[in-house]
Amino acid sequence: MSTTEPAVELHGITKRFPGVVANHDIDITVAAGTVHAIVGENGAGKSTLMKILYGMQRPDEGTIKVNGEVADLHSPSDAIARGIGMVHQHFMLADNLTVLENVVLGAERLHGIGGGARRRIREISDQYGLGVEPDRLVEDLGVGARQRVEILKVLYRGARILILDEPTAVLVPQEVDELFANLEDLKREGLTVIFISHKLDEVLKVADAITVIRRGTTVASADPKEVSARQLAELMVGSELPVPELRESTVTDVPVLTMENVTVRDATGRAVVDGVSLTIHEGEILGIAGVEGNGQAELVEAIMGMLPAESGVIRLGGEDLSGRSTRRRREMGVGFIPEDRHRHGLLLESPLWENRVLGHQTRSPNVKGILIDRAGARRDTERIVEEYDVRTPGIDVSADSLSGGNQQKLIVGREMSGNPKLLIAAHPTRGVDVGAQAAIWDHLRRARAEGLAVLLISADLDELIGMSDTLRVILRGRLVGEADPATITPDELGSLMTGAAEGSVA
Numbered sequence: 110m111s112t113t114e115p116a117v118e119l120h121g122i123t124k125r126f127p128g129v130v131a132n133h134d135i136d137i138t139v140a141a142g143t144v145h146a147i148v149g150e151n152g153a154g155k156s157t158l159m160k161i162l163y164g165m166q167r168p169d170e171g172t173i174k175v176n177g178e179v180a181d182l183h184s185p186s187d188a189i190a191r192g193i194g195m196v197h198q199h200f201m202l203a204d205n206l207t208v209l210e211n212v213v214l215g216a217e218r219l220h221g222i223g224g225g226a227r228r229r230i231r232e233i234s235d236q237y238g239l240g241v242e243p244d245r246l247v248e249d250l251g252v253g254a255r256q257r258v259e260i261l262k263v264l265y266r267g268a269r270i271l272i273l274d275e276p277t278a279v280l281v282p283q284e285v286d287e288l289f290a291n292l293e294d295l296k297r298e299g300l301t302v303i304f305i306s307h308k309l310d311e312v313l314k315v316a317d318a319i320t321v322i323r324r325g326t327t328v329a330s331a332d333p334k335e336v337s338a339r340q341l342a343e344l345m346v347g348s349e350l351p352v353p354e355l356r357e358s359t360v361t362d363v364p365v366l367t368m369e370n371v372t373v374r375d376a377t378g379r380a381v382v383d384g385v386s387l388t389i390h391e392g393e394i395l396g397i398a399g400v401e402g403n404g405q406a407e408l409v410e411a412i413m414g415m416l417p418a419e420s421g422v423i424r425l426g427g428e429d430l431s432g433r434s435t436r437r438r439r440e441m442g443v444g445f446i447p448e449d450r451h452r453h454g455l456l457l458e459s460p461l462w463e464n465r466v467l468g469h470q471t472r473s474p475n476v477k478g479i480l481i482d483r484a485g486a487r488r489d490t491e492r493i494v495e496e497y498d499v500r501t502p503g504i505d506v507s508a509d510s511l512s513g514g515n516q517q518k519l520i521v522g523r524e525m526s527g528n529p530k531l532l533i534a535a536h537p538t539r540g541v542d543v544g545a546q547a548a549i550w551d552h553l554r555r556a557r558a559e560g561l562a563v564l565l566i567s568a569d570l571d572e573l574i575g576m577s578d579t580l581r582v583i584l585r586g587r588l589v590g591e592a593d594p595a596t597i598t599p600d601e602l603g604s605l606m607t608g609a610a611e612g613s614v615a
């Protein structure tokens with residue numbers, strides 16, 4: 110369905126930051142009633158452009174038209190008033206409130222906070238097949254359902270144009286299918302969806318039109334019916350991609366990490382990690398598959414000494430880790446790529462080189478004697494920027510001025526420094542473009558060949574299957590199954606993760 114006026118027209122959009130032109134003369138036309146994908150490498154300028162369209166940032170030059178009218182967007186409320194809504198990648202829902210409370214929060218004047226609001230939520234949910242129940246507690250909902258609440262929240266505020274930032278990053282394949290069905294419903298009702306994604310196969314499946322951004326500017330419009338994922342990636346990068354290496358097993362029989370019957374309880378006494386036993390050997394990547402919230406985060410925190418284990422033993426190279434601080438564990442040779450890079454991975458307001466020191470402040474090349482070795486840390490930051498292709502004007506800019514994917518590359522580079530024995534990698538390539546993803550995988554494989562043991566947690570099932578030597582499934586805190594990465598498909602793994610194979614649903 111389409112009307113005469115395009116839903117959104119961006120003309121000559123330019124946005125400069127110190128040392129960087131994030132958007133340069135961008136032109137995009139988004140037809141009403143379509144799903145329009147924006148793809149590009151890390152740092153290409155996608156998020157900046159979406160922030161401009163949502164009124165979170167002001168362009169230095171250029172015009173925005175919404176439904177044919179010039180729109181001067183000074184804030185998200187201006188964007189909302191124009192019918193533009195944004196669903197962020199990190200859900201912004203309060204867990205301990207109901208769906209209804211979350212939806213009406215800040216929009217009480219629309220339909221009140223009671224019966225009227227409940228009716229409206231049901232109406233929207235039915236109209237777009239979202240299956241949202243107003244009175245459920247958000248903490249009882251799975252990841253896919255939370256995302257539908259976020260979508261409903263912007264529809265409730267009257268959005269007709271939805272911006273989705275990497276909407277499938279946290280979803281299992283079945284949930285991705287459901288989301289795509291929802292997008293079809295939105296489209297049928299004449300709504301417009303603009304989304305950013307690094308998952309090119311999915312882009313090809315769901316988008317009606319694709320815009321490719323390279324180094325801040327629009328370089329191509331691609332027709333999803335006519336391009337392949339590889340061609341799209343090549344348009345993003347501007348050159349041909351290398352062919353990935355074949356995999357060979359490097360697994361030895363030397364254990365690096367052993368966990369025996371480890372149980373962790375939350376404040377309410379519930380076992381969030383429940384009797385977990387596993388061994389990771391030198392040269393082995395052990396992948397843990399699971400729907401987010403099934404104990405992966407707590408498992409990682411127990412290994413890192415951030416959460417106490419109630420019972421069981423965790424050993425690194427034969428040495429019992431109980432009683433050792435997180436810092437001591439790191440010094441013993443554990444690298445840690447955390448799930449939440451903003452809370453645990455980076456000091457956003459500090460320069461890159463100081464972030465290089467973070468968590469590594471007692472080790473070379475960051476110290477000389479008992480003092481921080483500024484020059485050593487700076488040199489090594491330059492090395493990481495070079496080896497991991499972190500796109501930045503320099504190492505003195507603050508971490509928050511890097512694009513999300515480039516922040517991630519910096520963390521991976523730092524945690525791979527100093528030859529760790531064990532790497533705990535939670536979503537190591539989340540938000541990273543296909544080229545950088547292949548580069549990170551290469552770094553991991555090379556380190557594995559030299560004996561690194563890796564615990565890999567990822568919502569990207571292709572990554573889990575492609576990288577892991579051993580694959581275990583976690584459900585409600587228990588390791589419930591093992592899968593052969595050589596033969597299992599993402600769909601089969603998705604069913605194991607939701608417990609569908611057991612006849613129950615997480």
Ligand SMILES: Nc1ncnc2c1ncn2[C@@H]1O[C@H](COP(=O)(O)OP(=O)(O)OP(=O)(O)O)[C@@H](O)[C@H]1O
Nearest residue numbers: 126131151152153154155156157510511512513514
């Ligand atoms: N607040 C800021 N201050 C300085 N530079 C910034 C700021 N925000 C973004 N940039 C720079 O603008 C460029 C574009 O960043 P942007 O976040 O838009 O990229 P992206 O395409 O969304 O990348 P990713 O896929 O990694 O999320 C990058 O070089 C980034 O470092």
